[in-house]
Ligand SMILES: Cc1ncc(COP(=O)(O)O)c(C=O)c1O
């Protein structure tokens with residue numbers, strides 16, 4: 121009884137420092153901050169009521185209704201749920217047939233993997249979350265591209281992990297500035313994240329360039345986290361090469377999923393594939409990933425049950441049609457925006473985005489790309505994502521998954537906006553530019 | 555160029571400390587350890603080849619095939635995917651109609667919530683993960699029940715958060731030892747986790763007891779994380795009371811989902827409902843939860859699309875039938891196991907488990923409950939989860955969702971096992987006990 125009282129008074133004295141309800145959120149909650157989502161979910165964007173809104177902002181290819189998933193995969197999900205076989209818990213890494221299907225999907229000759237090298241996740245975001253949290257401790261850092269998809273930093277920061285940016289070079293089709301990349305690696309660097317094909321750039325790295333990145337990883341003994349969610353999502357004539365297929369020494373965790381190319385972001389079906397011909401991950405990382413996958417016990421089993429059919433039977437024509445829409449939009453937007461004073465679009469080779477550079481000397485009334493974006497919404501009801509979302513200044517990112525007419529209309533409105541706001545230096549007669 | 559060389563040599567000198575490939579996993583990966591899953595996925599349990607295995611171990615009501623989800627919810631999912639409306643990204647907290655349906659599902663008169671108080675998650679596990687990570691920093695602690703579901707500690711430990719156990723009292727239907735609970739609260743305690751109905755105990759707290767727990771929370775200004783995944787999953791005559799309905803001052807994050815009562819664990823549909831009539835979470839915690847939900851962008855949208863139908867149209871008879879199976883098994887197992895020397899089953903009131911105490915003085919050849927479980931698998935092909943999984947000694951947990959015949963057969967084999975291994979003290983003649 122004495123002991124008990126002692127404990128009780130301990131408790132009381134400690135909580136007596138609390139004089140009322142003051143419940144704060146954790147540092148992790150405070151430092152988990154996703155700029156894109158935050159803009160979309162909390163920004164009060166007031167479009168021009170006289171013009172219908174055209175949103176070129178969100179990387180969701182389904183929002184316009186012009187791009188729909190293949191009926192094959194819809195029916196595969198119906199069949200999966202009706203079978204009654206996919207309602208129970210799967211292993212936290214996913215059902216074996218589903219993992220086998222992913223292993224086949226990502227294997228390339230000479231770099232085959234099997235179902236034990238696959239972890240199914242709740243979307244590619246979750247795959248990235250597991251990879252980052254399996255490899256890095258608070259205070260350590262991961263190299264990420266600039267411009268780049270902001271989720272990497274969101275995920276890392278929330279765990280006290282730093283990101284260090286390596287630059288991409290717009291003039292070289294957004295290839296990595298290799299010298300800059302290598303210069304940024306320090307003793308706390310634990311991995312290099314490579315996103316290919318790229319969001320936001322739409323760039324696709326060639327074999328030679330990927331090998332140069334691998335050489336840096338090899339020199340510094342750094343594993344690669346490959347964000348390959350846009351795998352094979354490239355324009356005709358372009359080649360997608362999985363980075364893991366080019367190395368037998370550098371261990372690679374590749375993150376992918378159905379989200380983009382299959383046009384089903386909401387299904388939350390992503391995966392990690394482990395490429396480790398050198399057995400570097402055998403000691404700890406494999407087990408670490410498996411343990412981390414047990415936190416939330418994997419992804420939806422209905423989709424898992426459909427995954428073999430989805431990956432094997434989706435017709436090639438479906439992918440070709442999607443790419444065709446995107447490529448046409450890319451060419452259209454590129455040719456239109458290239459003629460507008462102050463804009464420098466960079467032609468993509470894949471994925472579903474285009475970066476458009478803004479010469480702010482031509483638009484002196486705006487402080488930054490964010491203001492340009494907001495004003496463009498207000499006046500033209502066209503919403504692009506500001507470069508700020510991707511850690512780069514003086515760019516906006518446009519998505520290329522809109523219907524063709526909307527793409528034309530959007531470009532025309534952007535042109536009107538730019539012509540209205542462009543201020544030409546007196547040395548160049550206005551007539552020459554317009 | 556000079557600067558560049560300097561950077562390069564920095565990088566080199568740092569990585570020169572690494573002489574080869576040594577890639578370890580993070581502390582988070584190393585400390586995320588789920589005992590149940592680890593036992594199931596890594597244990598090499600060799601059953602007696604002459605007896606068919608009866609697994610009373612895993613909390614997946616679908617594994618035996620006797621309990622199936624309602625056709626209503628299967629069809630709702632088919633309709634959802636065929637509609638083509640639920641393929642895109644939802645808000646990271648979930649589609650509004652789905653959140654509305656959850657708000658209605660969990661609201662009780664006088665304690666209504668709306669869609670803004672709901673966050674859909676990838677299973678209840680993910681809901682718990684978000685709640686724990688939103689409230690606690692490394693070094694802080696959360697009170698959890700003992701015996702209790704091991705995931706709480708798994709989730710917390712991985713983030714450097716401690717758990718402090720409060721005891722449940724088997725002799726009082728596993729009610730909380732309130733004195734012990736209060737004695738364990740210290741200045742680093744940030745929340746009390748209450749699991750009702752309970753896994754592994756199958757206990758259901760009454761109003762009076764829940765109020766006493768709330769009084770402790772109130773005295774110490776501690777919010778409650780309520781794991782209510784077994785909500786309304788109680789035997790006839792028992793009452794499930796959401797803890798949040800009994801307080802207007804203590805803020806409650808309740809975690810629930812479809813997993814158990816709807817018999818679809820693989821679907822990964824869980825939720826957090828925020829009950830905060832006192833607006834304690836308004837300052838930070840709500841925003842924190844929302845930000846954390848953006849890490850993996852919510853749960854499968856096909857199931858979200860079906861959620862209003864699932865929650866409104868699942869026939870009451872479906873739930874009654876499930877409970878009936880479980881209650882019959884509970885009564886059967888209780889009456890059979892009560893007569894076995896050395897066993898002390900505790901009759902549950904809900905959920906789908908029963909705890910069975912083991913008097914180890916009767917089984918001196920075994921060091922602990924783990925050895926008993928392993929030997930029972932080897933000899934009788936009956937697999938129960940050792941109390942160790944739930945942080946308690948000298949108990950095993952059995953699941954009650956098996957077909958009736960299997961329950962009988964399992965109990966008979968357990969009886970055979972106990973009779974074989976029981977050693978009676980010389981003062982009690984063996985004949986009297988057998
Ligand atoms: C480069 C990149 N990686 C990962 C993701 C996340 O994919 P998921 O929706 O499968 O989580 C996205 C989505 O926009 C992306 O663009």
Ligand SMILES: Cc1ncc(COP(=O)(O)O)c(C=O)c1O
Pocket residue numbers: 416417613676677678679680703749752753781783811813819822823824
């Ligand atoms: C008490 C308790 N909470 C949470 C969970 C996890 O539920 P879910 O499968 O929805 O993540 C379980 C599953 O067994 C459980 O028993």
